[in-house]
Amino acid sequence: MTVTRAPDPAPHDDPPRYDRTVDPAEKIIASQAWLDAAAEPLQRAIVGLYERGGKVGQRVEDFLHGKYIGTPLHPILVTIPIGAWSVAAVLDLMELRGRKDVRAGADLAVAIGLVGGMAAIATGWTDWARSGDSPIKRRVGFVHGSLNESAFLLYAGSYLLRGGRARATARGLGFLAYTISGMSAHLGGTLVYKEGLGVSHTAGQRPPDEFVPVLADADLPENVPTRVKAGEVPVLLVRQGEHIHALAETCSHLGGPLSEGRIEGDAIRCPWHGSLFRLSDGYVLESPSAHAQPCFLTRVQGGQIEVRPGRSPD
Structure with a gap:
């Protein structure tokens, strides 16, 4: 893809x-x-x-x-x-x-x-x-x-x-x-x-349960937020050294596009309201979001980056 x-x-x-x-x-x-x-x-x-x-x-x-x-x-x-x-x-x-x-x-x-x-x-x-x-x-x-x-x-x-x-x-x-x-x-x-204030805006997303290819490994630059799709679910990819981080791309706070956000060290800040999420596990480092970002396991197979839901043991 x-x-x-x-x-x-x-x-x-x-x-x-x-x-x-x-x-x-x-x-x-x-x-x-x-x-x-x-x-x-x-x-x-x-x-x-x-x-x-x-x-x-x-x-x-x-x-x-x-x-x-x-x-x-x-x-x-x-x-x-x-x-x-x-x-x-x-x-x-x-x-x-x-x-x-x-x-x-x-x-x-x-x-x-x-x-x-x-x-x-x-x-x-x-x-x-x-x-x-x-x-x-x-x-x-x-x-x-x-x-x-x-x-x-x-x-x-x-x-x-x-x-x-x-x-x-x-x-x-x-x-x-x-x-x-x-x-x-x-x-x-x-x-x-009705207006979704306070609810997680990633709750209804259902990505595939198994690893799916989302992007050629060579096409993912260093430290650049990149939006891909796993099935119909938007996913954020960020390469940092040997690690490829993957989070839900839709901000859990009010649905902002994290791929348009700013990388700050090992975290990304939402461009809409400033929530700061750790890339490795989606943990909320700074509010207003109270909900952690869903995260994905990543691997490279045959030159393709693949993701599936899950949290890295690291």
């Missing part, structure tokens, strides 16, 4: 395609171009904050993206406020029916939700800031995060009022915040399940 050039990256600034979804909320939010006036500067500010932090900022961002656990951290942390505030809502309803003995439990649940909510908000905004230039992701994500912030502030107010005479107002604020958080959760599901 012969080497093929990477296709042009899918345009991220295309206007939203409203026929791609039947979700009315997504349609409405995605069409509100005025949101960009607040969303775009906020994305730049968040990214700039981490970049100004140097190595420390990079490590903090890596942690918040979920690099160290190999999966996004935000979906894990959101279970804390959602679960705690669900308990608080139930206990507040019980209090309305005359159960005064549940007050302490409701107040504690609200407090736990606030602590977990701070962590969930930090990871959510971090993921969103690196979500690319898609108007849909930018606008829906901005509204999703803003609703979460609103729910958090309402719960904070509810907690402060629970120790005084305004307990009925505190419960009302809690019920309102819980409703808002539910609306936000719907948009969060849209971002993940």
Whole structure:
């Protein structure tokens, strides 16, 4: 087989395609171009904050993206406020029916939700800031995060009022915040399940199980990212000395073409959002990707480079 050039990256600034979804909320939010006036500067500010932090900022961002656990951290942390505030809502309803003995439990649940909510908000905004230039992701994500912030502030107010005479107002604020958080959760599901934010963009690729020839050995230059295909799956080849490294060419973060990326020592950096992957095993060296790149075993047979899925024992 012969080497093929990477296709042009899918345009991220295309206007939203409203026929791609039947979700009315997504349609409405995605069409509100005025949101960009607040969303775009906020994305730049968040990214700039981490970049100004140097190595420390990079490590903090890596942690918040979920690099160290190999999966996004935000979906894990959101279970804390959602679960705690669900308990608080139930206990507040019980209090309305005359159960005064549940007050302490409701107040504690609200407090736990606030602590977990701070962590969930930090990871959510971090993921969103690196979500690319898609108007849909930018606008829906901005509204999703803003609703979460609103729910958090309402719960904070509810907690402060629970120790005084305004307990009925505190419960009302809690019920309102819980409703808002539910609306936000719907948009969060849209971002993940419809827009693919936070999922691995290599998950659906199925290369051949056996070694297949992809390129003549003589045609692979030193330290030049080269795109080939194993079956229908794009593969990245990089020759470094005696080693030929092979990774999935589609970036797991948001589908960027790694063959257009930059070699940095024994790693390659995605040209779209800057994720850095180790060539030998696809390990994420720098986020925003939390998912390692699938890697391939390589060999040279009859002058042809052959690949199959697998990780080198080296």
